[in-house]
Amino acid sequence: MGSVQRAMRLLECVAGHENGAPAKQLARETGLALPTAYHLLRTLVHEGYLCRDRGLFFLGDAAVRLSSGAAQQKRRGTIVDALARWRDALGAPVYYAVYREGEIEVVCVSDTPGNPAVEEWADFRETAHAHAVGQCLLSQLDETARRDHLDRYPVRPLTPYTVRDNQALLRRLERANRREPVTERQEYALGTVCAAIPITVGTAAGTMAISLPAHQADRLVPAVEQLQREIGQLLGSLALSISI
DSSP, X not given: OHHHHHHHHHHHHHHTOTTOBOHHHHHHHHTOOHHHHHHHHHHHHHTTSEEEETTEEEEOHHHHHHHHHHHHHHHHHHHHHHHHHHHHHHTSOEEEEEEETTEEEEEEEEOOSSSOOOOOOSOGGGOTTTSHHHHHHHHTSOHHHHHHHHHHSOOOOSSTTXXXXXXXXXXXXXXXXXXXXXXXXXXXXXXXXXXXXXXXETTEEEEEEXXXXXXXXXXXXXXXXXXXXXXXXXXXXXXXXTTO
């Protein structure tokens, strides 16, 4: 345990020197004997946590990967906390999804036993035409990407309210305002209405969505408008989390 603690102190010390630092300086700043510092530094270099160049030590690739992973976890935690807060404020389940490498990916869902999320009875990735999450993501793509998606996952009826065919869906998407929420009523699941807010960052597409029982349909638009007003406060974190 003592060796691990000393190694961690050296890593933290190196991280504080953007332009690198020699072993003697690192030993002095960490309070380690020079032979001990040399031994630990050699081990950290061997394992890839440090690298050495012209007598100076820098963070290695392994340490950078650790830092990247921690930052990613922090961003995900920000999203989870935000969804839970909005879920409680709206009294509805909240979803966060992205369009990545040609696929719909639901990143996070926050619900409660009293306000459960929609049951994924038909694969979300294959039914973008039917749910608000998918329609919102497709609306942010260019025509070529939309057609490519529909070639792979063509429109098919899920309920009596589902859009009829690919062309009908494409016409709907062309009319959509990319800055406005997308709503669907019982197109994916009978008894459920949904709304999704577009979040576009460069060429990346994301969306935040809510769902409600059909008998509460009158709450849908006010709730999603409230979510849209609040979402701007975390837009930077949401943008970063598209890379999660």
